[in-house]
Amino acid sequence: MEDLILNKIIETSNNNITVIDSEGIIVHSNPEHWVNYGMKPGTYKGTSIYDLEKEGLLAPSIGAIVLNEKIKKTILQHTKTDRVIMSTGYPVFDEKEELLFVVSYSHDQTEILELQQQYEKMERKVKGYQTEVEELREKEFEQNGIIARSSAAQHILKTIYNISKTDATVLLLGPSGVGKSTFARILHSHSNRKKEQFIEVNCSTIPEGLFESEIFGYETGAFTGANKQGSEGLIEQADGGTLFLDEIGELPLSMQAKLLKVLQEKKIKRLGGKKERTINFRLVTATNQDLEKMVQEGRFRLDLYYRLNVIPLQIPSLEERKEDISYLVQDCLQKFNSAYNVKKRIHPSTYDVFTNYNWPGNIRELENLMERLILTIEDEVIYPTHLPANFNTFQTNSSFSLDNIEQPLKVTNNLKEILENTEIQIILKALKKCKTTYEMATYLGISQPTVIYKLKKYKNKLDHS
Template structure:
């Protein structure tokens, strides 16, 4: 082959690196020697994080199942298999044994394709995986889950705290699953969604004739229904003060009296509560009982917000991407620039917001590759600075405008590093884009050099 028709190695590698289908190569020590960027979509891991890892390290963490590699090494032949990743992606893997000139098995090369349903399937709203309870790669969540498993083994009350959308209910279910009460009921009640008077009868139940409109034979409350299992009280900070006193008695004595009743009923339950409110502050201003707070807070589980665990954003985004691809019969994936913007976003709505954003992107994207231009506007606001912009009384309007302009140009230039690309994305002329680059970008480059 003459030089004109030869493909340079660097060009060839760049092509394979960016193929939509995953390409992965194992050596004869069961170690990954190459994988392309599709690994982000399937496992939430970069090629750099995977290359050098052994088959045993990865299967121990259940990144995919079932496995095909040992079978190919034991009985060398081409094998195709349907697998599922820990992010919920359904994939078809074709493993091909590669032999040396002497007939020795040296490598196994795999081509991994996404499997998309012909007809969109119904997908549950809750995050449920076959072999993986939590999608996480962050140290913070790993530590939290380890602590949760220890606390699950004892019957003391637990208080789960975290911002809205961080997964407090999901963590409570995980605690139930890991506890000795896992075969018994998990009863969940949201204290904010039920009127105060009705909340009492829902929790404690009532006897026959307890009040006008009561069911003739009476009704069991959630406390009694949860007997033997776990009672989960979400948004405990919304429980009325007068009801807090009655619930304190349940925690202390493990018994209760139904509404309208006179005889106490003994129960065996573990109580788990959750809130996104600052209960300590509510105690100080008289909105929450101090004694109840300390009874609930024997063990505290604090879920960090998504912005504090950046390593979880990529695997979670790809999990929701796989889930919605299946739901809507799409085959979308995130452009690297889109993912970069998402990694820099503050996620005030946490995992719930991420889930909704990914669903919106899958539905609205006209192309398979999800580009930055269809991200919602809030991804391009200067969230950290705008809260304090008016605190400086010495700054004038021109300075404010110039400050925002500089930040916008720097942020977009990272993603679109040329005047042509920048002008297209910001819908300005190329000459104006060039002037702004000279004003805000080139002086920085000069200083750094």
């Protein structure tokens, strides 16, 4: 009776169950189980699993493996019908630890594996698309007139892209020379106002006596020497577009109140005029000063500060964009070589100096230095010795030590060979530690272009090391 019930349970189970005895003879099995192996449905009671294995129907047999090893095992079987079966076998012992039976369960994994393969294929495609997107993003960054390989610069650009379609007021913060005006132009070029005017005003360059007439415009006869037809101011010229007020901290207090009124009412009145004109522009401002401190000192209006400080963006200094330095140098080199019809080159050791220098004048300092070097250095290659004296104080920060070299250096009296062998060992050590040339550059305390140069120089020797 119990045997009858057991047979019925196995035959009707959704799991594919097979029970064999200690000789490998099938005593119970699910009839539908064998269809996966290319066999007709049946119990196959009394059949030897060793015979089925020899015929290639069970490749291999989970029962035979468990009988041999006497422990639980799980395997994948590939059948003649191109199915993939996962089988798990359990040994059954008596009180004397003698093996009596092996109970095995099998599950068809073909569809799951196919789904897994499809997923992996799709994942590879997604990674490929992500790579393409990153490449397009890098091209877009460079096409916008700015090199942004560093995470700091890319973060700012992504933020600018996110807010570009709005009309929110943006305050660009950062030291002199970081390219605030360039970021302001990118913001305008991605905005809904990109087809309209971008008016840039440097508040520090307009004399206070002329500020009102320049910014707000004037009517006929407003002052001695005024144009007879009057003149529209810079704010009016920005109507429909973007007004960029650089060095906003230099805006006279008397003009701050008038600018605040324009921002609040969206109307403007020319100097000497009575008529108010409705105005529509987006305001972007920039400063290298601490406006909060200026507010506390009474040099900047608090209400205007709140109007300007809607979306403050801190533009990173060049020292915070180490990854961009070599690309910026290359960009300047190409630009000035073309402008002055020369073919100057930068020695890899010079890149090291540039990378470790702190650049207090930021991108403007780098551009001015590159132009000066190209115009004044007679040699075709620019070496560290050609740089100004303040560049000589840099120190290379490296996490590498010669004590870390694992392989002994080749014994030789030739100084050139000694230096090359040492350099190769150092590079090999870095290759083991780092995944990218940028990581190697950081690890060795040199620039990324220098790493690439060294890898190419010693390629054959490194391949055989």
